[in-house]
Amino acid sequence: MQTSNEPLFNATATTETAEHESATAVHHGHPDHRLFGFTLFLISEGMLFVGLFVAYLAFRAVATEWPPEGLPELEFTLPFINTLILISSSFVIHQAEGLIKKNDIQGVRLWLGITAFMGAVFLAGQAYEYSIFLSEGFTLQSGLYGGTFYVLTGFHGLHVLIGLIMILTVLARSLKPGHYSAQKHFGIQAASLYWHFVDVVWIVLFLLLYVAR
Amino acid sequence: MNAVTFRIIGVVTGLAVIAISVWYGTNGGWLLPVEGSTEAALIDQLFRAMLVISTIIFLGVQGTILYSAFAFGKKKGDETDALPEHGNVNLEVFWTAVPSALVLWLSVYSYDVTNQVVAVGASGGLGCSVDCPMILQNTAATTGKELVINVIAQQYGWTFQYPGSKEEVGEMRVPKGREVYLNMVSKDVIHAFWVPQFRLKQDVIPGRITRLKFTATTPGEYPLVCAELCGAYHGAMRSNVFVDEPAEFDRWAETELGIKTAQQTQNLLAQK
Amino acid sequence: MQVTQDSFMQEPPQDWRRYFSFCTDHKVIGIQYLVTSFVLYLVGGFLAMLIRAELMTADADVLVNADGDPSLYNGVFTVHATIMIFLWLIPALGGFANFLIPLMIGAEDMAFPRINAVAFWMIPPGAVILLSSFLFGAPGAGWTAYPPLSLQSPVNGDGVAMFPMGMTLWLVSVIILGTSSILGSLNFLTTIWEMRIKDMGIWQMPLFCWSMLATSIIQMLATPVLTGALILLGLDLLAGTTFFNPTGGGNPVLYQHMFWFYSHPAVYIMILPAFGMISEILPVHARKPIFGYRAIAISSMSIALLGFIVWAHHMFTSGTPEWLRIFFMITSMIIAVPTGIKVFSWLATIWGGKIRFTSAMLFAMGFVSMFVVGGLSGVMLASVPVDIHVHDTYFVVAHLHYVLFGGSVFAVYAGIYHWFPKMTGRFLNEFWGKVHFWLTFIGFNLCFLPMHKLGLMGMPRRVANYDPAFVDLNMIVSVGGFLLGISTLPFVVNAAYSWIKGAKSPANPWQGLTLEWTTASPPPVENFERPPVLTCGPYDYGHADHPDAVVNH
């Protein structure tokens, strides 16, 4: 990286950036590629879920009885409400992204806070469903039915938790005046993109496990 | 050396390469064990055809490299670059079309042999273990003429069940010229039934039945090798398959297993 | 923990100590990858020497414990392969890419320097975790780790099942190394796609960049599926689930599908960068433009994409249904066409050239020669009836070593001889380079050619003891193997000595035309004094107006 004196560096960088019409934001003096890289990361993370979903479908396709005898049916209403919460929270964080473009930092903090809250409610709903099932003795070890349920919902829940932490970090940073501006708000864009990703994965999961069964 | 002689030499070497390859490919006998089954004959024929093609390509590529090394080495003191040749569309089309044609021919030929040789994939539902009904009654999608044998694999040995006898014996004997149909199940991990002389192999997977069909042609004693890593003594999990004359097989089946296969052999011979 | 770029990088140690620090300079990271992976190659190769020592005799008598149990043999080849793939080839090729990509496209560094350093520093712990498995009974289910064998816990002296520590350590290290590979791919994709200098369009960038683009796409999309498979396998092993355990209704063949969905593309991860390096080296030392630039670039992408729909050619004998075998046979054979385009283009490149027989060129030409042998045996394996006979035999072991050693390792050696002057500012000794080449070439063929016949005649793979009829061939293989082991010694001495005392190298020792040759050897931290300007294409040899090098005004 650059250890030479800053001024020279910035001079050449800005000329270079000017020519580079695509990248607008600048990070450490050269075009900001973090969003491009983060998008690739989400595609890669998506392939992990594709692999797990294919495994679920492979098990489900040959299963004679699903759920196997003695294991509880998946309850529908609570997860359905959870789905509504998660989908709407995607629109909420989208609001925050819109407002930062207008430098409305107050509005951004508000909508980020609401998204975080909705995410927490979603996680609470999942935890509640887990507690019921576990009390009924339906665990990870309950055959393929239990294994696939807990792996899929567990990994998704983990990603929701990571998303929640991202949003709270971005919220904390937004409290520092000037940290985010219309020109530079990668943190918000990334948190929002990640949240949409987690939302899409949940929709697929909800359709497969709770709807198609 | 002008262009004409160059072209003649090129054609001559080309023909020589093809001749050598055909010779080498067609009697690659020293590369393969004895052909012990009808399937082996078919597979060896395909393998030899691939060997011919591969040898032609091999000699072509190695020849070009060696020739270039001798003909196009940098002359002493000549520090200039070679001619700026970036490509040649016709040549590039040629060396895309020819391999494509070769690959097409190879796939069709392989497809044809595959259908004749290995028309039995796996079947039997998941969760079908050793005592699963299908294996016990020796039923299989057979035409009734085949000799159906159950093969049970476990760490680190093979046992066999013949039709009409519950007994698991440690010896596998098959009659020459009669189609044999194997139902195979494993008691623990994945194994693989492989007789190099038959050129056939099929994994034996716990929880399902896998099948293999062959017709032994050359009497003899052949090694039965486990070809899927199954633990510490994988290398020791070997047995033998004896290919007998039909009469000899019937005598063994009756004395050892107490089952009458002689009658089946008679009507089979009658049909031929 | 927002660590500002500058404070973190206050005063990186300038001398050799920077190679042991969390330095974010892509050139330092590239060399860190190359040196670390080469040391691990020697360890993996040492294990191969043990394998060959065992197989010199028909009985299991070397890698056996007190009461003759040869489990250690299974552990040795499992760790041999895991090292060679995840700790030698993938990181070494990543090292070349790290060092060269920014230089070749006129950038100062990778897109994400810190992630770049993090990805490297996952390699040493991954290696330690994998090697420590020998202390607890090494994992013995091959690098493929098929369940249910991989789920069987080892049994101690009096038959009590122990905690499967070896397998657990294998799983953890492969997941770590896989994640490092994913992070690397994100970095390369972003750097190549976004950070080329202004007038270097995708059709003007060097072919090594094309091959890294294709490789990174595979790493990005395929590696996560392996991670998923290993997570499910780990849960079966440690948490009592039954995804792949038939006793609990699990499906062991599903694991094979998930494993090979990654592991075939993984072999193209290991060969595409090698293809890229050969396309860079041949024109420079033959003083002639690469033949058919676009066709080679497109063939890299088509191999990468086709590589995603061929995986079940590793499962022809797993009871795979008929129609599925036919499909995967055809897709696997089609890959011969784009690969053939590359091979023929390389031949056309050296045809009519003015070849300088440097060590780099010898290894590059050796690559083309040996890789074709492996490719042809690959096409034979793609044919179902042939594979039914030779699956899980030494024919496959021969194929994999002809493409992995004759292919990737030959290319890595060629790359080292070619770019060592740029990386260190000093030449490797050419005499010892040629000694290294001929020892390797002879040892390689002596070791792996007889394996074709061993497989065809009936020797299964992964066995510590075999039919005594195969002793003679195995002896030749072992002698060849030991020669290969010995061949690495002159190279190691040459590299260590030359790095310190080798003849000084000018900025452009081979008169190459790609951008890395337009800056100093070794390059300054910011790579280029002034942003470079493209004055000619990467392979414009023989054009009257560019005698040898790009004029860096």
Ligand code: HEA
């Ligand atoms: C660098 C690594 C690498 C590469 C590049 C390849 C390349 C290929 N491989 Fe290989 N392969 C492995 C590494 C690799 N492989 C490994 C490690 C295994 C074993 C894994 C294990 O079980 O442990 C394996 C196993 C393996 C199998 C399974 C064998 C078995 O276990 O039963 C098969 C089957 O189809 C196969 C096929 C192919 C094919 C068709 C190609 C093609 O890409 C090759 C194409 C190249 C050419 C064909 C040569 C050049 C072309 C021409 C000169 C044009 C003209 C040619 C024709 C028209 C034929 N490979």
Ligand code: HEA
């Ligand atoms: C890049 C990949 C790669 C490379 C380079 C190699 C290199 C070698 N391999 Fe390996 N090999 C594989 C990938 C590779 N292998 C894979 C994927 C398998 C399949 C595994 C499985 O079935 O699961 C395999 C399996 C395999 C087998 C089959 C084992 C079995 O099926 O039972 C054999 C047998 O001979 C073998 C031999 C060798 C030899 C002799 C070398 C030689 O080239 C090695 C040369 C030697 C050195 C480079 C080191 C020399 C160093 C010293 C002598 C001193 C230094 C000592 C220390 C530093 C401690 N390999």
Ligand code: CUA
């Ligand atoms: Cu049974 Cu190997």
Ligand SMILES: [Cu+2]
């Ligand atoms: Cu493959």
